[in-house]
Each structure stands twice: as C-alpha cells, then as structure tokens.
Amino acid sequence: MGIAADLSIIVIVGLAGSLIARQLKQPLILGYILAGVMVGPHMGVLPVTAVHEIEKLAEIGVALLLFTLGLEFSFKSLKQVRQIALIGAPIQIILTMLFGYILGHWLGYSRTESFWFGGVISLSSTMVILKTLMNQGRMGKLSSRVMIGILLVQDLAFVPLMILLPKLGSDSGGFLDIMKSLLLGAVFIALMVILGTRTIPRFMRFIAVGNSRELFLLAVTALGLGVGYLTYLVGLSFALGAFVAGMILSESDYVHQAMGNIIALRDLFVLLFFVSVGMLFDPGYLISNWATVLLVVILVMVGKGLIIGLIIPVFGYRNVIPLAAALGLLQVGEFSFVLARVGVSVGQIGTDLYDLILNTAIISMVATPLISGLTTPIYARWRKFRPQEPYDTINLSDHAFDGHIVIAGCGRVGRHISNILTSLDQEVVLIELDHVRVGDAREQGRSLIYGDATNEIILEAAGIKRAKLMIITLPNAISTGEIVSQVRKMNSNLHIVARAEGMEHLQELHGQGVYEVVQPEFEAGLEMTRQALLHLNFLPGAIQQLSDNIRREIYAPLYTEREDVETLAQLLALPHGVGLSWLELKAGHPYCRRSISELHIRTETGVSVVAVKRAGQIHPTPPADFIFQESDVLGVIGEGEKLDAFRKSYGKE
Numbered sequence: 001m002g003i004a005a006d007l008s009i010i011v012i013v014g015l016a017g018s019l020i021a022r023q024l025k026q027p028l029i030l031g032y033i034l035a036g037v038m039v040g041p042h043m044g045v046l047p048v049t050a051v052h053e054i055e056k057l058a059e060i061g062v063a064l065l066l067f068t069l070g071l072e073f074s075f076k077s078l079k080q081v082r083q084i085a086l087i088g089a090p091i092q093i094i095l096t097m098l099f100g101y102i103l104g105h106w107l108g109y110s111r112t113e114s115f116w117f118g119g120v121i122s123l124s125s126t127m128v129i130l131k132t133l134m135n136q137g138r139m140g141k142l143s144s145r146v147m148i149g150i151l152l153v154q155d156l157a158f159v160p161l162m163i164l165l166p167k168l169g170s171d172s173g174g175f176l177d178i179m180k181s182l183l184l185g186a187v188f189i190a191l192m193v194i195l196g197t198r199t200i201p202r203f204m205r206f207i208a209v210g211n212s213r214e215l216f217l218l219a220v221t222a223l224g225l226g227v228g229y230l231t232y233l234v235g236l237s238f239a240l241g242a243f244v245a246g247m248i249l250s251e252s253d254y255v256h257q258a259m260g261n262i263i264a265l266r267d268l269f270v271l272l273f274f275v276s277v278g279m280l281f282d283p284g285y286l287i288s289n290w291a292t293v294l295l296v297v298i299l300v301m302v303g304k305g306l307i308i309g310l311i312i313p314v315f316g317y318r319n320v321i322p323l324a325a326a327l328g329l330l331q332v333g334e335f336s337f338v339l340a341r342v343g344v345s346v347g348q349i350g351t352d353l354y355d356l357i358l359n360t361a362i363i364s365m366v367a368t369p370l371i372s373g374l375t376t377p378i379y380a381r382w383r384k385f386r387p388q389e390p391y392d393t394i395n396l397s398d399h400a401f402d403g404h405i406v407i408a409g410c411g412r413v414g415r416h417i418s419n420i421l422t423s424l425d426q427e428v429v430l431i432e433l434d435h436v437r438v439g440d441a442r443e444q445g446r447s448l449i450y451g452d453a454t455n456e457i458i459l460e461a462a463g464i465k466r467a468k469l470m471i472i473t474l475p476n477a478i479s480t481g482e483i484v485s486q487v488r489k490m491n492s493n494l495h496i497v498a499r500a501e502g503m504e505h506l507q508e509l510h511g512q513g514v515y516e517v518v519q520p521e522f523e524a525g526l527e528m529t530r531q532a533l534l535h536l537n538f539l540p541g542a543i544q545q546l547s548d549n550i551r552r553e554i555y556a557p558l559y560t561e562r563e564d565v566e567t568l569a570q571l572l573a574l575p576h577g578v579g580l581s582w583l584e585l586k587a588g589h590p591y592c593r594r595s596i597s598e599l600h601i602r603t604e605t606g607v608s609v610v611a612v613k614r615a616g617q618i619h620p621t622p623p624a625d626f627i628f629q630e631s632d633v634l635g636v637i638g639e640g641e642k643l644d645a646f647r648k649s650y651g652k653e
Contacts, residue, residue: 003054007054007272010054010272017031021034027131029334042282062238065338084146095307103296116353122161123155124333129368146317150325155335159239165348204252204258229241274337280354285352301330327372404428404463405426405428408453409453410440429462431459449462453479471496472499480499481508484498496514497514499518500517581637585630591650596628
C-alpha cells in the first residue's frame with residue numbers, strides 16, 4: 001500500500017502515544033514524538049518506509065500551525081502586558097540566543113551550529129505552559145498573563161528566526177544578505193497586508209454566501225497553503241506565508257469559523273510533523289551521552305530561567321511574578337522542533353546536535369509541570385527571609401478600620417460583592433495584586449491595598465485582626481489555602497467565606513475551619529437546572545425540595561457539624577412570594593417572656609416564626625411552648641403584605 005499503509009501506522013501509533021501522554025498528564029505532542037520513535041528507523045517496532053514523503057507532508061503541518069497562529073494573533077491580548085511582551089521578550093530572546101551560542105561553543109560545536117542552538121533554546125512551549133497553568137488553576141492571574149504575553153512574542157519571533165538563522169549560521173551569509181532577507185520579508189508582508197485586507201475578506205464573503213461547510217474549509221485551506229506557496233516562490237519560507245495569510249484573515253468577520261474548520265485538519269498534519277521529529281530521535285544517543293544531556297538540560301533551564309527572572313522585575317513586576325515566570329518558561333518549546341528541522345534541512349545542524357536538541361526539549365517539557373509547581377513553596381520560604389514587602393494603600397481613610405470586611409481578590413466576583421456590601425453601608429477593604437485591577441479600583445474610588453493576600457504584612461495593613469469577616473474570591477486552591485492559614489494565625493475567631501475550586505477543595509477548606517464555602521460551578525449548575533424545571537412546568541415546591549436535597553448532599557461536610565448552616569440555607573431558599581425577616585426583641589417588647597402559643601402569632605398576623613437566634617445559636621422551628629427572651633432574634637416568614645404589616649407593628653428588620 002506504500003504511503004497509505006505508513007499513514008495508517010502513524011495515526012494508530014500516534015493515538016496510542018497520545019493516550020499514554022494524557023495518562024501521564026503530559027502534552028500530546030510528547031505522545032506524538034514517542035510514536036515517531038516507535039515507527040522510526042532506530043526502534044523499528046512498526047517501521048515506516050516512505051520517510052521522505054512523510055517529511056514532505058509534515059511541512060504542511062508546520063504551515064497550518066503557523067496559519068492558525070496568525071488567526072489567533074491579536075495586539076489586544078498584549079495590551080495589559082505590552083511593555084514586558086514587546087520589549088522584554090525580544091531582550092530575553094537575544095540574551096538566551098547569546099547564552100546558547102556560548103554554551104554551544106563550550107560544548108565544541110561550530111559557530112554555525114552554536115548560532116542555531118542559541119536560537120532553538122530561546123523559545124518556550126506555549127502548549128506546555130497553557131496546560132500547566134490550567135492544571136494549577138493559575139489562568140487569569142497577572143503572572144500567567146505576563147507569561148502568555150512573552151510566549152506570544154516568542155511564537156511571533158519564530159518567523160524572523162526562520163529567515164535569519166540560515167543566514168547567520170552560513171559562512172557565506174554576510175550583513176548584506178541578512179538585510180536583503182529582512183527587507184524582502186518586510187516588503188512581502190506589507191504587500192500581502194495591503195492587498196490581502198482588501199481582497200481576502202471579499203473572497204471569504206463570496207464563499208460564505210453559499211453556506212457550504214466543505215467549500216468554506218477548502219477555501220480557508222487553499223488560502224493558507226496558497227499564500228505559503230507564493231512566499232516559497234519569492235524565496236521566503238513556506239510557513240511565513242501561511243502565518244501572514246492567517247494574520248490577514250484574523251481581521252475579518254470569518255476568523256472564528258475559519259479557526260473552527262481548520263483546527264482539526266491542522267491537528268492531523270501536526271501529528272505527522274511531530275511523528276517525523278520523533279523518527280529522527282535516536283534512543284541510543286541518550287543512553288551513551290546521558291551525562292552530557294543531563295548537564296545541558298540543567299544549564300539551559302537554569303540559564304534561561306535566570307534570564308527571564310532578572311528581566312521581568314525591570315518592567316515593574318514584583319512579588320511572585322518573576323519567580324513564576326522563570327520556573328514556567330525555562331523549557332524548550334514546540335517551535336524549537338520546527339527550527340531544528342529547518343536547520344537539518346539546510347544542512348547546518350548535524351545529527352549529533354539535533355539529537356541533543358531533541359533530548360533537551362523533551363526532558364525540559366516533561367519537567368516543567370513539576371518545576372513550575374515549586375513556585376508557591378519557594379516563594380513562601382523566600383518571603384520568610386524578606387517579610388517586609390512594600391505595599392500601596394489606595395483610597396483608604398486615615399482612621400483605623402474596625403468591624404470591616406476584607407475581600408481578597410478584586411476580579412468580577414470581588415467587585416460585585418464589594419458593590420453590594422458598600423451599598424449596605426458596610427466598610428470594605430480589598431486586597432489585589434493585579435496592576436490592571438488595582439488601576440480600575442483606584443478610578444472607582446474603592447478602598448484597596450495593593451499586595452499579596454498571603455503575606456502577613458498585607459493582611460496586617462488590611463486590619464485583619466479587627467475585621468468582622470474575610471471573603472476570599474480567588475479561584476486558585478493553593479493561594480486560598482495559604483490565605484486561610486495566614487488569617488487563622490492572625491485572627492483565629494474571624495469568620496471566613498471562601499470560593500472552592502472543586503468538591504475536594506471544599507472539604508479541605510472546611511477542614512481548615514472556613515466558616516462558609518461556595519462552589520461556583522455547582523451553584524450555577526443548580527440554578528440553571530432550577531430555571532429549566534420552572535420552564536418545564538414543574539411545581540415550585542418540588543423544585544425547591546429537589547434543590548435543597550442536592551445542596552444538602554453536596555455540602556454535607558458543613559451540615560453534619562453545623563446545623564445552623566443548613567437552617568440558614570433553607571431559610572434563604574424560600575419560594576417566590578414568601579419573604580424572610582429578622583426581628584430583635586429589645587427590652588420591653590410585648591413578646592418577651594411569653595410563648596408562641598400564648599401570642600397566637602400565626603392566627604393574628606399571618607406570619608410564622610421559623611427560627612430563633614439566641615446567644616449566637618440558631619433554634620430552628622421552635623415548639624409552641626418556646627418562651628421568648630430579651631435579645632432573641634426571631635426569624636419570621638410570610639407573604640409580602642403580611643410580612644410588611646408585621647414589621648410595622650412589631651418592630652424593624
């Protein structure tokens with residue numbers, strides 16, 4: 001069957017490799033490379049015969065990968081971290097290339113190969129970092145946005161590196177050749193942007209009118225590969241043209257549909273590319289040169305991490321951000337494989353260096369989740385030796401807060417809570433570490449402290465010892481746990497309301513003594529289910545009973561030890577049209593020292609006493625002979641008009 005049989009083998013073995021990678025919680029590309037090793041000439045478990053043809057098809061995978069990168073490109077995503085991304089990232093790339101060049105020379109490689117080695121290790125892995133950040137629950141934090149901004153610029157830098165490295169690494173390539181290549185690339189991109197932005201949207205509009213998914217997919221693929229072939233004809237990279245085509249299409253109304261259609265085709269050809277990478281991997285090289293490989297991996301990761309960690313503070317990012325970025329971006333990325341293959345194809349990277357690059361990239365990718373996970377404990381230990389971190393107070397009055405509410409996190413959830421509590425005349429102090437959110441809070445006049453809520457100094461500045469409530473809105477389980485531990489040390493009696501990342505996290509927080517835990521995804525799902533049942537004409541009472549049963553089951557750890565929580569939850573989840581009011585019995589109130597049966601409350605007022613709060617303890621559904629005392633707080637329910645009349649007659653809520 002020839003190449004058809006080879007493709008079948010690659011897809012089947014690629015599936016097996018990706019399943020293994022998923023079980024090991026590694027990026028799928030490592031599974032693809034493993035599949036390539038298995039079908040490659042060095043292992044020969046299921047040898048592929050049409051190696052050259054597979055490599056040609058793999059070039060389409062590179063082009064489609066760059067095409068989708070162009071589709072996803074947006075300057076808006078760089079806006080919040082534009083300085084570190086647009087200035088810091090290029091500096092990092094140049095310094096890492098210089099470090100790689102020196103390391104390559106020290107290892108005995110030629111000037112040409114050292115140039116390539118520096119360029120290859122300068123790029124990090126977007127796939128590995130995104131997966132790691134999502135697994136650690138750090139997406140959305142300022143440190144993750146800084147890393148993603150740097151990664152985006154690194155991915156873009158791949159394009160000029162493909163143009164420059166063959167010239168820089170060539171003995172015949174002088175300054176004029178380099179400038180000629182750069183000028184040719186700039187002119188081509190400019191012409192394509194000018195012409196493409198005027199013609200491509202019209203062309204895609206013409207295709208979209210037919211409402212044919214097949215024709216739309218064909219048009220998008222032809223656009224990406226066609227422009228790539230055009231760049232190849234003018235002497236530039238095939239992948240460069242595909243990237244430019246994607247960048248032009250990203251400004252049209254059809255970018256999302258194009259991405260949705262092309263991504264499956266891209267993933268299939270990307271599989272071929274990474275399998276072809278693995279086919280060149282020689283396990284024997286790793287066995288015979290393990291000491292050299294291990295040394296290079298350590299030097300590359302340490303050197304790259306130090307460069308990144310020292311650059312980021314220059315742009316004003318402090319606290320945990322430099323450490324998080326240094327430990328997150330120290331691996332060698334997937335575009336490095338593409339660069340290495342280009343170097344092999346032009347004859348400037350030998351087999352020995354290619355094997356070293358491949359081993360270094362794979363090992364550094366596998367090690368990234370483990371090393372990145374050390375960010376929190378390392379930062380916590382470092383903070384003990386340097387506890388006096390600077391913080392800024394914003395819109396805080398001069399008087400010391402007392403009996404206020406501290407909210408950790410000024411995101412959407414934190415802002416909503418702050419708005420509601422402020423409207424109820426409650427004093428609120430926010431703690432936030434995100435520059436953008438801090439700026440928004442400053443403009444809105446919120447009382448805020450800029451700093452890390454896990455830091456004792458920051459909590460002290462927020463008056464945590466005098467606060468009456470702490471609300472933690474952060475979605476990160478690790479940070480939430482640290483904040484709870486620190487608050488417990490400083491104010492063991494303070495009630496804490498926290499946001500749980502999942503059911504396991506909910507139980508962990510409860511074990512730490514958190515007063516109330518909320519699991520947002522569960523609450524949102526329960527409310528959507530309730531709304532759906534209402535539209536399906538289920539009886540409101542049945543819906544409420546179902547909701548109570550589900551909530552009781554989920555929050556069982558809280559309910560088993562604190563019956564008052566369950567009582568309050570039931571009281572707050574009343575049917576529509578029924579209200580809840582709390583009445584404090586002050587001295588001289590006619591209810592004092594009298595029982596429910598004596599007062600005939602339900603028959604005379606139409607409301608019912610469903611709970612009594614006495615000395616901090618809630619007594620649900622008090623019996624008829626329950627005698628009220630001064631300072632009791634009665635929880636009464638009733639229909640709107642009857643409840644209003646009761647409040648007017650017997651006291652204010």
